[in-house]
Amino acid sequence: MLACGPPIIASAQDRSAPARLEDLIPDSAVDDPENWAIENGDASAPEAEPVLEPDSPMAEMPGLTVEWPEDLDLPEPEPIADxxxxxxxxxxxxxxxxxxxxxxxxxxxxxxxxxxxxxxxxxxxxxxxxxxxxxxxxxxxxxxxxxxxxxxxxxxxxxxxxxxxxxxxxxxxxxxxxxxxxxxxxxxxxxxxxxxxxxxxxxxxxxxxxxPGKRYVFGAIDLGSLDAAPDYEDLRAAFDIVSSQPLNSDRIVNERRDLDVALGETGYPFAAIEDPILLVDHDREEGDLTMLVEPGGKYDFGEVTSSLPKFLPGKHLETIARFERGEVYQRSLEMDLRRAILATGLVSSVAITQRPVTEPEGDEPGELALDVELQKAKLRTIAGAIGYGTEDGFKVEASWEHRNFFPPEGALKFRAIAGTREQLASVGFKRNNFRRRDQVLTVDAYASNIETDAVEARSVALRTGFERLSNLLFQKPFSWAVGAEVLWTDERNRVVGGVPRPRREYLIGGVFGRATIDTSDSLLDPSEGYRLTAFVAPEVSQAFGTQTFYLRNQLDATYYQPVGEGIVVAGRGRYASVLGAETFEIAPSRRLYSGGGGSVRGYGYQAVGPRNDFGEPTGGRSLVEASLEARVDTGFFDGALQVVPFVDMGTVALGSTPDFRFISWGVGMGVRYKTGFGPIRVDVGVPLNRNPMFDSPVAVYVSLGQAF
Structure with missing residues (x-):
């Protein structure tokens, strides 16, 4: 913009100027130009400049015209950064x-x-x-x-x-x-x-x-040397992309993974797959895929060798493995073997190297040995605990264990308990993976003195068991256990009011069996499915110079059902009975009792059931229990905290058939804090029909794992 200021007025003209100049501009015009212009009445003379008020609007300046120069070059102003x-x-x-x-x-x-x-x-x-x-x-x-x-x-x-x-x-x-x-x-x-x-x-x-426009399709597909594999047709079917199919990069990634799995699961341990290359031709509207595959030869499993043959020999590792010599190599079974070796707890690291023993010839696979490199873990464990509980009183417990005292996987453990109600000394042997994966052989010998609200028993026993159980690595839908036990015990009911009951000696021998069907989704914290366990134990007891035969049996069922976001309803039922003998012929420690944190919460341990004239729980020959609880996630502590309202019931009868004459009910509220090894449980139970002489108004239970 061009700005114009007030006109510049010349100070004076030279009075000695030529006459023609004075004719044009007389002295009076020089001395007072404004009055001279008015007096001479020149219409073309400028009018007197008006006085501009501060608040007056600006008017355009009259009579002024400025022509813009053609070749004026002004610099560009800098932009304001915003x-x-x-x-x-x-x-x-x-x-x-x-x-x-x-x-x-x-x-x-x-x-x-x-x-x-x-x-x-x-x-x-x-x-x-x-x-x-x-x-x-x-x-x-x-x-x-x-x-x-x-x-x-x-x-x-x-x-x-x-x-x-x-x-x-x-x-x-x-x-x-x-x-x-x-x-x-x-x-x-x-x-x-x-x-x-x-x-x-x-x-x-x-x-x-x-x-979207038109969708491109796959053009030519080059899979390198895959056609050299004996199982080409099956492997090619695993890579389910053919020419003229709609082009999709995700499918390339997914099908590459499927082909890799197929190679690893059908005997190709040395297979190699290069990264895929997609060349898009816009003229043809196609994408040509190149993914070079080298199968590397097909193999069967051979021997398994160990770098520590005296510690964990190769023959034992083959026992742990889920494959036999001569079976087609599968990568997943090799990985499973590695996990199983780590699960023994005897090694800190495992490395498996594949070693060809014989090379493939034509369609005949070669033989592949697995060389296992092991690093020993610490094998000895000393553990101890001290605590107090309303049910157990004070208790101090200590143990020493060597987990491979008798290689392979033969553990030796000594255990001792000194407490208000229990004293125990035991020595135990356990052989994991005995003759087969996840089979356990146990032998325990112990001497104990136990005092509960129902029983005083001094016992010496030898017990052996052979079982196939679920574990955290592999939860089995069916597990079982069989075993035998020989027990000498000197027992009586509790002393009440200073009046001792007579002691009686029992020599008991028997066998037992247990089977479990498990469809739940977790071993430690199930949220759906069910479990069904049956237990039977025929026994013979000698006391008072006579022998008595009877059958102990028990059936447990649990069910888990999610009923909404973060809520699981869990139910439990138990039925047990002793058939073939009268109550007084059965040792008090072998009778049926109810009450406590694992049965009817709100009552003391073994406090539910019939009592004698002294108020002692006598136990019975039939039992029925049921529990219902809701496990509700709170969202607190990153979702680790649950609240659990519950209701329990239980009844014990003197006969072998439940009579439901006396039913004990307990209700309460619990919390669960979920950890990597299972939830920590705290339950507060209240007995609804408590006996003021024997039952506390409130009972608190603390343990690891869900109640059932």
């Missing part, structure tokens, strides 16, 4: 350029089906679902990766939205290429105007309109 204002202006300009009519026209031309991602983000697709059948998966994927979606409801300016929209536009284009739409168009609209609105609102919005 990125947000520029982005916002650009965003609104884009909105104004399209306008509501333009948007409606575009929607009509492309037949868009609108999907609203959130309040500030929408996507338009062709309304023909066949034109883009992957829409549902596409939307979920975009939503998980969208930078606009990351705002998560936070306030954002149009400039921020504009920057994120550019990144989302590139994301949409990449996703479309993943699904094979290499000519797809993504049209972006940024603004803050709702349809029908006249003013720009404060909440910015983004819309993407997607025109």
């Amino acid at each position: 990125a947000e204002s520029e982005s916002q202006d650009q965003a609104f300009a884009e909105l104004e350029e399209i306008g509501e009519e333009g948007r409606a026209d575009r929607e009509a031309r492309t037949n868009q089906d609108i999907v609203r991602i959130d309040d500030r983000l929408i996507i338009g697709f062709p309304d023909d679902a066949d034109g883009f059948p992957e829409r549902t998966d596409f939307i979920a994927r975009f939503k998980a990766l969208s930078t606009i979606e990351e705002l998560d409801g936070d306030e954002a300016s149009v400039a921020q939205i504009a920057r994120r929209a550019e990144a989302d536009e590139e994301l949409l284009e990449r996703l479309m290429r993943i699904y094979g739409y290499y000519n797809a168009q993504v049209l972006r609209t940024i603004g803050a105007r709702e349809p029908g609105a006249t003013d720009v609102e404060t909440e910015p919005r983004v819309r993407f309109d997607i025109l």
Whole structure:
């Protein structure tokens, strides 16, 4: 802009100037030009400049014309740096350029089906679902990766939205290429105007309109030397991509994984697969796939060798393995062997090397040996515990164990307990993986003195068992145990009021068996499924110079059912009986009792059931228990804390058939804190029909694991 100031007035003219100049400008005009102009009445003379009031509006200057020079070169002014204002202006300009009519026209031309991602983000697709059948998966994927979606409801300016929209536009284009739409168009609209609105609102919005175009297909497929494998047809079927199929990069990744699994599970330990290369030809609208595969020869399992043959010999490792010599090599079985060796607890690390013994010839597989490199772990454990419980009183426990005292996997353990109600000394032998994976042989000898509310018993026993059990590595749907026991015991009911009951000696021998069906989803913290366990133990008892035969049996059932987000309802039932003998002929320690943290919460240990005239629990020959609880996740401590309301019931009868004359009910509330090795349990139970002489108003139980 050219600025003009007030006119510059000359100070004077030279009075000795030539006459012709004085004729034009007389002295009076020089001395007082304004009055001279008025007096001579020259209409062309300028009027007197008016006085400008401070608040008066500015008028254009009359009579002044300035011609702009043709060759004037002025420097460009520096722009003012305001990125947000520029982005916002650009965003609104884009909105104004399209306008509501333009948007409606575009929607009509492309037949868009609108999907609203959130309040500030929408996507338009062709309304023909066949034109883009992957829409549902596409939307979920975009939503998980969208930078606009990351705002998560936070306030954002149009400039921020504009920057994120550019990144989302590139994301949409990449996703479309993943699904094979290499000519797809993504049209972006940024603004803050709702349809029908006249003013720009404060909440910015983004819309993407997607025109997929024609989907490319797979062209030529090169899998290298895969056709040299004896199982080519099956392996090629595992890689389920053929020419002319719709192109999809995800399928390449998934099918490559499937082929790798198929090679590893059908005898090809040395197979190698190079990274896939996709060459897209836009003229043909095809993608040629090259993924070079080298099968490396097919093998069967051979021997398993150990780097520590005296510690864990190779023959024992073959016992642990779930494969036999001569079976086709499977990578998963090799990995399973490694996990099983670590699960013994005897080694700190395991490395397995595949060693060809014989090479494949034609369609005949070669033989593959597995060389196992082991590092010993610490084998000796000293453990101790000290505590107090309302049921057990004070208790101090200590143990020493050598987990491979008798190789392989022969453990020796000494254990001692000194407590208010229990004293025990025992020595035990356990052989893990005995003759077969997950089979355990145990032999225990112990001497104990136990005093409970129901029984005083001094016992010496020898017990052996052979079992196949579930473990954390492999939870089995069916497990079992068999065993035998010989027991000498000197027992009597508790002394009450200083009146001792007579002691009686029993010599007991018997065998037992147990079987469990388990469909639950977890060994430590199940949330669905059921478990069913049956136990039988025929025994012979000699006392008072006579022999008595009887059968102890028990049936346990538990059921777990999720009933909503974070809620599991769990139920338990138990039935037990002793058949073939009268109650007084059965040693008190072999009778049936109820009550405590594992049966009817709210009552003391063995406190539920019939009592004699002295108030002592006498036990019985039949038992029925039931429990129902809800395990409710709270979300506290990253979801580790549960609250568990529960109700329990139990009854014990003197006869071998339940009579339900006296039923004890307990209710309460518990908490569970979930850890990596199982939940820590704290239950507070209240007996509903308690006997004030024997039952406390409240009972607290602390243990590891769920109640059932």
